[in-house]
Amino acid sequence: MYDIVIIGSGFGGLSCGLMLSKEGYKVCILEKNRQIGGSLQIFSKDKTIFDTGIHYIGGLAEGQNLYKVFKYFNILDDLKLKQLDVDGFDRIRLKDDPVFYPHAQGHDNFVRVLSHYFPSEKQNIRSYMDYIIKVCDSFPLYRLQEGEIDLFSSGYLNQNALEVIKSFTNNVKLQQVLAGSNAIYAGVPEKTPFYLHALSVNSYIESSWKCVDGSGQISKLMTDQIKKNGGDIFNYSEAVKFNFDEKKILSVELENGEIIEGKNFISNIDLKKTMAMIEEGKIRSIYRNRINSMENTISAFLLNIVFKPDTVKMVNHNLYYYKIDDLWDATKYDKSKWPESIAMFCPAVTGNNDYAKNMTLMAYMRYDEMELWKDTFRTTPRNKESRGESYEEFKEEKSRKLIDLYTDIDPDVRSKIKSYSASTPLTYRDYIGSTDGNLYGILKDCNDPLKTFITAKTKIPNLYLTGQNMNFHGVLGVAVNAIKTCSEFLGSSYLLSKINHG
Numbered sequence: 001m002y003d004i005v006i007i008g009s010g011f012g013g014l015s016c017g018l019m020l021s022k023e024g025y026k027v028c029i030l031e032k033n034r035q036i037g038g039s040l041q042i043f044s045k046d047k048t049i050f051d052t053g054i055h056y057i058g059g060l061a062e063g064q065n066l067y068k069v070f071k072y073f074n075i076l077d078d079l080k081l082k083q084l085d086v087d088g089f090d091r092i093r094l095k096d097d098p099v100f101y102p103h104a105q106g107h108d109n110f111v112r113v114l115s116h117y118f119p120s121e122k123q124n125i126r127s128y129m130d131y132i133i134k135v136c137d138s139f140p141l142y143r144l145q146e147g148e149i150d151l152f153s154s155g156y157l158n159q160n161a162l163e164v165i166k167s168f169t170n171n172v173k174l175q176q177v178l179a180g181s182n183a184i185y186a187g188v189p190e191k192t193p194f195y196l197h198a199l200s201v202n203s204y205i206e207s208s209w210k211c212v213d214g215s216g217q218i219s220k221l222m223t224d225q226i227k228k229n230g231g232d233i234f235n236y237s238e239a240v241k242f243n244f245d246e247k248k249i250l251s252v253e254l255e256n257g258e259i260i261e262g263k264n265f266i267s268n269i270d271l272k273k274t275m276a277m278i279e280e281g282k283i284r285s286i287y288r289n290r291i292n293s294m295e296n297t298i299s300a301f302l303l304n305i306v307f308k309p310d311t312v313k314m315v316n317h318n319l320y321y322y323k324i325d326d327l328w329d330a331t332k333y334d335k336s337k338w339p340e341s342i343a344m345f346c347p348a349v350t351g352n353n354d355y356a357k358n359m360t361l362m363a364y365m366r367y368d369e370m371e372l373w374k375d376t377f378r379t380t381p382r383n384k385e386s387r388g389e390s391y392e393e394f395k396e397e398k399s400r401k402l403i404d405l406y407t408d409i410d411p412d413v414r415s416k417i418k419s420y421s422a423s424t425p426l427t428y429r430d431y432i433g434s435t436d437g438n439l440y441g442i443l444k445d446c447n448d449p450l451k452t453f454i455t456a457k458t459k460i461p462n463l464y465l466t467g468q469n470m471n472f473h474g475v476l477g478v479a480v481n482a483i484k485t486c487s488e489f490l491g492s493s494y495l496l497s498k499i500n501h502g
């Protein structure tokens, strides 16, 4: 009998497990995969380590929000991190324009560096940055402060990202550059709220980091801490069903028939999958229908490339490249023209950093492109159903197209490639367990913000939610959500004071 049973060992599940075990709760985490960590998982190809879902992290400089959280987790001292280029951690390249526009770290530095490319827009860039800071300040938990954004009277939730950015400048190129990293939240022009843009870009503008040799070190360090605190973590343990008494959950049933009993349950998995674990009649159908009708963010195709030794100069920044007129149309790409945009991430590795060992190219891909193979499943590394030749051919064709697009950046890239492998929306669907392989959970909609507003407490008295399906995604967002979930047990004032003051 555990105090808390957590389903899923993504960063959200691990964060809840760590905080609650540290504060004396008997915790158990159930993970369906062999590897712990969800999107923190890494894999190795050609003796080279690749990240799967965390390519860079913000807010980790001393005193910043994630720094304080990681310090409280007691993992900061052992983390191997590398700071990205201060004067351009992200670079944006637009169609028919050879310039790599930099997003710099530090609010003033961001304004200074970008103004160099848009001298007459300096004041507008300053106003945009001031507004980013103001919006972030209105979300107290983001600043690790007590309090809630006022959902009803705050106008921020309804503001559209594209419209707000446009309101700062009439310069269309600058509008695009300011939104240039919108793949970090899979921006959709008519829906994405400005607050999501602000919270996401601000954390990287505060400071931007890569995990050296992969983000898997975060899950490893967190696992060690949870075990040290007396917590249990079980891999190969897929939860399939909650067992109830009249109203409360008594236990969770695993795929192998094992039963894990607990007083409280936290779900870190896809919301719709959580609903599927609850039998009819145990949760109001209006709530279930609301969850099941929510639109997900788009998925992606990722190409992981290993380079021949000493052929590609290491870059210490990420690149967002668009071959379309308006980057806000990237998620609505025309299949016949795919890929029209890419994000490039160059992992940090121990040792010689003059040359890059590897690189990941990411392009949006809709789940409907998986129609032919959607009924094949590789739900755990132990269950690897073949998707057939046609799937391999599809991946090969798409990989070649991505490399073709990247020749706009490096015309000789083909001759430098040693090997590559690709992942599709099905990879993410099966390894992370997200419906449709979505990148960042539920799509937030500024036209109806409360519809996609998910609280940690559910209508079942001892079932709580955490992870990216709550209100904010990414490492920082999921940490904030986990604090919210754990505050239900520990009280927010106690927990925040521990995080802020140790």
Ligand SMILES: Cc1cc2nc3c(=O)[nH]c(=O)nc-3n(C[C@H](O)[C@H](O)[C@H](O)COP(=O)(O)OP(=O)(O)OC[C@H]3O[C@@H](n4cnc5c(N)ncnc54)[C@H](O)[C@@H]3O)c2cc1C
Residues within 6 Å of the ligand: 007, 008, 009, 010, 011, 012, 013, 030, 031, 032, 033, 036, 037, 038, 039, 040, 052, 053, 054, 055, 056, 057, 058, 237, 238, 239, 240, 268, 269, 270, 273, 300, 302, 428, 431, 432, 433, 438, 439, 440, 466, 467, 468, 469, 473, 474, 475, 476, 478
């Ligand atoms: C391609 C990609 C790139 C990204 N890049 C970045 C980035 O650079 N920086 C950043 O901050 N964020 C990035 N993100 C977002 C970030 O990775 C996620 O927001 C965050 O990691 C999600 O954490 P989570 O706690 O919601 O759990 P998830 O990572 O979604 O993990 C859920 C876990 O639950 C397990 N699970 C599912 N079903 C069951 C079950 N029935 N029983 C037991 N276990 C189950 C899964 O196997 C998985 O381990 C990226 C995401 C993707 C997909």
